[in-house]
Amino acid sequence: MYRLSRNDKCWCGSGLKYKQCHEKSDERILMPLKRMGYPIPPRRLLLNKEQIQGIKESAKITVAILDTLEEMVKPGMTTQEIDDFVHKYTVDNGGIPAPLNYEGFPKSCCTSINDVIAHGIPSAKTKLKEGDIVNIDITTILNGYYSDASRMYCVGKVSDEAKQLVEVTKECMYAGIDAVKPYRPVSDIGNVIHDIADKYNYGVVRDLCGHGVGINFHDDPLVEHYRQKRPTMIMVPGMVFTIEPMINQGTWRGRTLADNWTFITQDGRLSAQWEHTVLVTEDGCEILTK
Ligand code: MF3
Ligand code: CO
Ligand code: CO
Numbered sequence: 001m002y003r004l005s006r007n008d009k010c011w012c013g014s015g016l017k018y019k020q021c022h023e024k025s026d027e028r029i030l031m032p033l034k035r036m037g038y039p040i041p042p043r044r045l046l047l048n049k050e051q052i053q054g055i056k057e058s059a060k061i062t063v064a065i066l067d068t069l070e071e072m073v074k075p076g077m078t079t080q081e082i083d084d085f086v087h088k089y090t091v092d093n094g095g096i097p098a099p100l101n102y103e104g105f106p107k108s109c110c111t112s113i114n115d116v117i118a119h120g121i122p123s124a125k126t127k128l129k130e131g132d133i134v135n136i137d138i139t140t141i142l143n144g145y146y147s148d149a150s151r152m153y154c155v156g157k158v159s160d161e162a163k164q165l166v167e168v169t170k171e172c173m174y175a176g177i178d179a180v181k182p183y184r185p186v187s188d189i190g191n192v193i194h195d196i197a198d199k200y201n202y203g204v205v206r207d208l209c210g211h212g213v214g215i216n217f218h219d220d221p222l223v224e225h226y227r228q229k230r231p232t233m234i235m236v237p238g239m240v241f242t243i244e245p246m247i248n249q250g251t252w253r254g255r256t257l258a259d260n261w262t263f264i265t266q267d268g269r270l271s272a273q274w275e276h277t278v279l280v281t282e283d284g285c286e287i288l289t290k
């Protein structure tokens with residue numbers, strides 16, 4: 001990783017000489033951190049401009065679907081109807097819904113209602129009803145590039161406590177996004193999220209995490225949304241990953257149903273989740289699924 005001659009073209013594909021591009025961050029910032037024992041990302045996790053552009057194009061589909069669903073989600077709608085829309089919109093725009101057939105997942109998106117933490121399977125038998133809160137999670141592949149985002153939707157009028165959970169979870173996601181700073185550890189993200197959840201006595205899910213994304217569906221780094229005892233991988237400009245906290249009204253603990261996907265709260269109370277795909281930049285981060 002560090003044997004490049006200073007006058008060679010930079011490994012990132014910028015076309016600049018290494019000494020005018022990544023040399024400074026590689027040698028003067030990352031090497032000392034590495035010596036101090038911080039895990040630093042392998043170079044394959046640092047994406048080039050072309051790859052980032054590809055993720056942004058993919059994200060246009062993901063975001064358009066999430067936006068359209070804001071108007072579509074109504075009491076009486078089945079989650080299969082949501083899935084049908086997601087599949088058609090994605091394919092009509094040249095994309096592939098990443099969840100479909102992913103490790104045997106049978107549908108094109110995840111629809112997680114009320115006590116479902118994540119990975120709810122759309123079904124013609126499942127009707128949204130007034131007062132439900134539902135997370136719809138969309139991952140699109142376009143020209144090989146993945147973008148992953150999810151939002152909460154309130155079905156008709158929901159209770160104040162459900163609304164509070166939805167809003168606080170969104171606040172958690174944005175606080176996590178604000179904690180993305182180059183050369184800081186990924187663990188900063190979970191630390192700020194956990195502090196907010198604690199104020200409300202909410203549980204922070206530990207079994208599912210954010211993840212590197214872009215050229216694969218799930219890659220390093222692992223992005224824990226809960227408090228860490230020690231710093232984890234250093235964030236470096238060019239890394240792309242998701243921040244997708246799942247916050248529970250009660251216990252953080254969950255369990256998986258017999259379908260091997262649906263992950264629900266152990267105590268039957270509500271769970272909420274919001275997700276964005278972000279790019280680490282020189283001065284913070286850029287949300288790619290805006
Ligand atoms: N989109 C989910 C995530 O945020 C993963 C869903 S995997 C599936 O990582 F197979 F359930 F679709
Ligand atoms: Co994700
Ligand atoms: Co997702």
